[in-house]
Amino acid sequence: MSEAQNTPSRKRRLPATYYNMITMAGATIAAIALGLIVFLVVLEATATEHNPYMGIVAFILLPAFLVLGLIIGAFGVLRQQRRRRLGLPSTEKLPQIDFNNPAHMRATLFISVTFVIFLAMTGFGSFKAYEYTESDEFCGTLCHEVMQPEYTAYSVSPHARVGCVKCHIGSGAEWFVKAKISGMYQVYAVLFDKVPRPIETPIANLRPSRDTCEQCHWPAHFYNEKLVVHDYYGYEDENTHWKLHLLMKIGGGGDEGPAKGIHWHMNINNDIEYVATDEKRLEIPWVKSTRADGTVKIYRDVEADFEDADLAEHDSRHMDCIDCHNRPTHHYNPPAKLVNHAMSLGRIDPTLPGIKGLVVDLMSEEYESTPEALAGIETGMREYFGEEHPELVASRPDDLERSIATVKRLFSTNIFPEMKVSWRDFPDHIGHLTTPGCFRCHDGNHETEDGEVLSRDCNICHTIVAQERKDGGKYVSLDAVEYVHPEDIDEEWKETNCSECHEG
Numbered sequence: 100m101s102e103a104q105n106t107p108s109r110k111r112r113l114p115a116t117y118y119n120m121i122t123m124a125g126a127t128i129a130a131i132a133l134g135l136i137v138f139l140v141v142l143e144a145t146a147t148e149h150n151p152y153m154g155i156v157a158f159i160l161l162p163a164f165l166v167l168g169l170i171i172g173a174f175g176v177l178r179q180q181r182r183r184r185l186g187l188p189s190t191e192k193l194p195q196i197d198f199n200n201p202a203h204m205r206a207t208l209f210i211s212v213t214f215v216i217f218l219a220m221t222g223f224g225s226f227k228a229y230e231y232t233e234s235d236e237f238c239g240t241l242c243h244e245v246m247q248p249e250y251t252a253y254s255v256s257p258h259a260r261v262g263c264v265k266c267h268i269g270s271g272a273e274w275f276v277k278a279k280i281s282g283m284y285q286v287y288a289v290l291f292d293k294v295p296r297p298i299e300t301p302i303a304n305l306r307p308s309r310d311t312c313e314q315c316h317w318p319a320h321f322y323n324e325k326l327v328v329h330d331y332y333g334y335e336d337e338n339t340h341w342k343l344h345l346l347m348k349i350g351g352g353g354d355e356g357p358a359k360g361i362h363w364h365m366n367i368n369n370d371i372e373y374v375a376t377d378e379k380r381l382e383i384p385w386v387k388s389t390r391a392d393g394t395v396k397i398y399r400d401v402e403a404d405f406e407d408a409d410l411a412e413h414d415s416r417h418m419d420c421i422d423c424h425n426r427p428t429h430h431y432n433p434p435a436k437l438v439n440h441a442m443s444l445g446r447i448d449p450t451l452p453g454i455k456g457l458v459v460d461l462m463s464e465e466y467e468s469t470p471e472a473l474a475g476i477e478t479g480m481r482e483y484f485g486e487e488h489p490e491l492v493a494s495r496p497d498d499l500e501r502s503i504a505t506v507k508r509l510f511s512t513n514i515f516p517e518m519k520v521s522w523r524d525f526p527d528h529i530g531h532l533t534t535p536g537c538f539r540c541h542d543g544n545h546e547t548e549d550g551e552v553l554s555r556d557c558n559i560c561h562t563i564v565a566q567e568r569k570d571g572g573k574y575v576s577l578d579a580v581e582y583v584h585p586e587d588i589d590e591e592w593k594e595t596n597c598s599e600c601h602e603g
């Protein structure tokens with residue numbers, strides 16, 4: 100630097116203390132980072148495909164370098180000033196700026212303008228960084244492999260346009276900070292491969308649904324009924340088709356409708372508290388209901404090995420949306436359900452003999468990876484029809500191809516072998532066919548001391564308004580028709596929980 104002082108012949112725009120190696124290095128780092136940020140921002144604005152890594156680099160990594168460069172630069176200047184001070188003793192604490200000196204004026208202007216631009220850019224950069232960590236792209240694809248099941252299932256669900264953060268974080272600073280802190284742990288877990296497979300559920304610190312779901316769905320506004328129609332196909336060569344029409348009693352209670360029905364549980368005036376003895380909340384031996392008028396009832400599972408004295412050992416939970424809708428968006432459906440639905444739409448051709456049983460078997464097998472599964476399913480289907488029905492392979496190749504493509508798509512959006520995610524590991528609490536669901540409490544074994552039972556009557560939650568049976572008969576009644584189980588299992592279905600025979 101001393102040579103710079105000794106050779107004032109070259110014109111300098113900045114005070115001499117700026118011309119030192121450290122400051123120059125810092126400035127170079129900052130300038131390169133800035134150039135790259137501008138380049139990436141332009142690139143991102145014009146690109147059609149968005150790459151999640153680009154966001155991380157442009158809005159988090161490069162700005163960090165920019166700031167680092169500036170810190171280094173400032174350090175260089177300060178160090179230089181200190182050395183000069185020591186060399187030429189002076190009482191000045193700060194450099195003197197003389198606005199009459201054109202060099203000082205230029206330097207001050209230059210520094211101020213740069214500083215303003217820098218501030219604006221950092222503000223914009225931090226906003227983008229914040230926005231970016233909130234995006235579905237960041238949540239769902241950056242940790243591609245580990246979040247792939249959640250993201251894929253979400254992308255084909257009714258909530259595909261609702262951001263991850265709307266359900267997982269919600270609004271308010273407190274949960275935002277909590278989420279970012281646990282997010283930091285998650286980034287660490289991904290980098291060092293410490294993520295459990297599958298990712299565990301229920302989520303221990305999930306925000307109460309009052310602050311998430313209920314911001315969009317108004318709990319008081321549940322009334323009327325909803326018609327749900329299910330199609331079924333038999334496991335024989337004929338794929339016998341039958342149907343069931345259920346009128347779901349989704350009422351709840353608010354000023355506009357009667358206070359009864361399924362959503363009555365979470366009606367703002369009621370409170371249901373329960374204790375589960377397992378992680379997945381499938382075993383529920385104790386339930387307490389407190390009604391708006393103050394009536395309290397305690398239902399105990401008479402078959403469970405659980406005493407009131409054991410209550411102290413377990414945390415209780417107050418029922419909210421997620422106790423029933425635990426899979427509102429990450430749907431991992433069982434094969435039979437997927438196949439029945441696709442057959443009813445003709446996407447798996449129901450006139451191909453034996454296809455229902457074949458596909459359910461192929462999809463239920465345990466595979467190591469998705470490519471292996473897809474290859475196995477395709478070969479399995481081709482071999483079966485090639486051996487059993489070569490005439491169909493020759494005469495209806497399109498129907499077979501369409502069916503194969505559909506089955507592969509269904510598999511890859513519902514079952515994820517790499518992360519060990521499937522309907523087996525993630526029971527859906529809505530319903531009671533393949534998982535205990537509503538029958539966790541409504542199984543006919545939960546009683547009060549007065550002998551009042553939480554009913555398992557087939558028509559308290561839904562009215563079975565119509566059934567088309569396997570033999571072709573049609574039964575319709577607005578007062579409910581009696582359920583006829585598709586297989587002759589006597590009265591078994593009246594006593595045993597459906598999920599004990601049906602694993603999907």
Ligand code: HEC
Pocket residue numbers: 235238239246249250253258261262263264265266267298299300301302303305421424425426427428429525
């Ligand atoms: C409509 C609300 C909603 C949206 C939107 C949503 N989730 Fe979820 N998510 C849930 C619920 C509810 C659970 C299960 C909570 C429980 O059982 O404790 C869950 C569970 C999870 C789990 C735990 C593993 C599992 O499958 O149960 C992960 C990981 C996850 N979500 C990630 C995401 C990501 C990533 C996105 C965005 C791509 C997202 N979620 C969007 C509601 C949502």
Ligand code: HEC
Pocket residue numbers: 257258261262265266308311312313314315316420421424427
């Ligand atoms: C940002 C708003 C928003 C949030 C938050 C939200 N939902 Fe929804 N939800 C919607 C919309 C919009 C639909 C209708 C989607 C459609 O019909 O295509 C919907 C549909 C549904 C449905 C009907 C799905 C079906 O199969 O038709 C259920 C059940 C549901 N939401 C439950 C929940 C639960 C439980 C949560 C909280 C974990 C939640 N929602 C959070 C907006 C939201």
Ligand code: HEC
Pocket residue numbers: 308312313316317318325327347349361362364365418419420421422423424529530
């Ligand atoms: C006791 C279990 C239970 C609880 C608690 C519960 N639901 Fe539901 N909900 C159901 C059932 C069962 C259905 C009908 C599902 C079906 O067959 O489509 C349903 C249907 C819905 C639908 C679709 C209604 C329509 O018209 O299509 C929405 C939206 C919904 N619930 C949101 C919520 C929200 C939000 C909460 C929390 C405030 C909640 N539910 C709490 C059991 C529950």
Ligand code: HEC
Pocket residue numbers: 348358359360361363364371373383386387388389390396398418423528529530536537538539540541553559560
């Ligand atoms: C944690 C236990 C529990 C679970 C799980 C549960 N319920 Fe309930 N449910 C209750 C209790 C307790 C009552 C009765 C409260 C009372 O009598 O005060 C009840 C009552 C009802 C009623 C009658 C409401 C009325 O109009 O009087 C319906 C309908 C109902 N539940 C539907 C469902 C459905 C559908 C599901 C599954 C999606 C379900 N429940 C899951 C505990 C549960």
Ligand code: HEC
Pocket residue numbers: 327329343345347529530531532537538541554555556557558559560561582592593
């Ligand atoms: C506590 C409430 C409740 C009771 C009691 C109840 N159900 Fe259901 N049931 C449901 C819900 C919720 C669903 C899910 C509706 C859907 O698939 O959208 C369902 C679905 C079904 C389905 C369609 C299953 C599928 O996925 O294909 C059948 C069949 C059925 N119920 C029969 C019965 C029979 C038979 C009884 C009497 C033994 C009964 N239910 C008692 C709540 C109940």
Ligand code: HEC
Pocket residue numbers: 331332334435439532584585586588591592593595596597598599600601
């Ligand atoms: C004792 C065992 C048993 C019980 C309990 C039972 N089922 Fe079944 N169910 C069967 C058998 C066996 C079949 C034949 C097809 C199969 O293997 O899944 C069947 C088939 C079905 C199917 C057609 C499945 C498909 O793949 O399309 C439905 C729907 C069904 N049962 C509903 C119920 C309901 C609802 C309940 C509870 C109220 C119930 N079952 C209880 C044994 C049982």
